[in-house]
Amino acid sequence: MNALTTYIDKQYLPLASAGVPATDLLVQRGYGIFDYLRVANNKPLFLEDHLDRFYNSAAIMRLDITETRAEVIKIVHQLIEQNNLPYSGIRLIIGGGDSADGYQITAPRLLVLQQPLIAPADKMPLKGIRLASYDFQRQLWEVKTTDYLMAIWLQPWMKSQNADDILYHQAGIVRECPRSNFFMIKDGTLITPATHMLKGITRKNIISIALANKIKIEERAITIEEIKMATEAFISSSTKRITPVCQIDDYILPPINDQSLSFKIFELLREKELH
Template identity: 40%
Template structure:
């Protein structure tokens, strides 16, 4: 993490940023956040990330204390202070201070922004493809990027042992999303992604826009676990993972076990899009 952060109206040294121990984020894991990347001093799809933060907060009865314009200015000041042009940032809105340790109290949330270097996956993952392991779980209030990542944290050891990049959440017969990414499947040239009970990722949104522009057919709908075995290609999307091709899920080989052409095409178009909007 970089030395300077923003908290409640001020830029501070990271080791001087404090939260009260009565905050519901600490006592109950109740809060929301968002995560985005900055290229060439330009926050990528900031308005989308801000809208999602507002929506996450609304779903949790919290209020975001800044406007999109404020946020843009804060990020730019923080970039200068940390002497960065490329960065990743985490924007956090806490549940706020509570009198009885469980009830929300309005206007007591704390709002902070942490900055770090960009963190990319190794290039071999994009060439050879990666593995997922599955876990039956549906996130609480899935439409909100809330701070409850308990299963994700607990499953990290198992994930690493299996040599996987992500944990794919299934809900009985349905595929939902990964612990920190969205899920896509390609079948007979059609791009299919779960529609319900998932966090609507910004990368997911951009991929759907790019696919539409390039005349690739799209289906946003419920996806059955059984469709994994007959998929031609699978990939996951997330801010830090871009479009990450998946060639194995648990013990099942996906398609011919190699990275598929639609995954490659979309990854290249996605990279071109970033270069274009952040030049």
């Protein structure tokens, strides 16, 4: 893995030699954003959507990416060609750049890494995961920042709750999981939070699939209590498409099968990847 070609600060280097200078605000102040996309059969999935979000995160954080969008696309394809990892992930990162006073943003360094990744199964696993709810609101929630302090810090707590992932809420209003969006299904309607979370590319694809397939969809506030009225719930992410949820805190959701709406949406997502 350490020999994989990596793009850093205008150069292609083996991953083992790719270091971010200690003077960069990414290192000193955690001031950074990223995006992450899946590569399937050597094709970057939904690259334009990921770049839209990456440039949008950068604009909000006042990071002026010196590479043009066309250059970033070229870099992504260059890594795919050189590394030949047909099923993998690509991570784009930028930070605040070198700063004489350790505070003022300067020209950000772009870092593009390709990493091995196990491709999701062709069919959605029917075994769901358990979520533990935790009261926390991500700062700068509309931006894909590199801030995962709370997510990583909570791992031992999560395990103590016998959970597989964390569901953030604020005063009982559902936000998101640290690396995925939350959906529930009630009376045949797909419901997902509308605000105060990072809008995933898979979330976007699910909404567009729902609209195209006449699946009723609502973007609105969900309370932790309301989840107890759900017939299905799942989380969505670029790496796994959708993963069903079988339990939230002490509440156990009804079992699902290959006739469930979640299962159908997974199929439609998989088809969308092929086009």
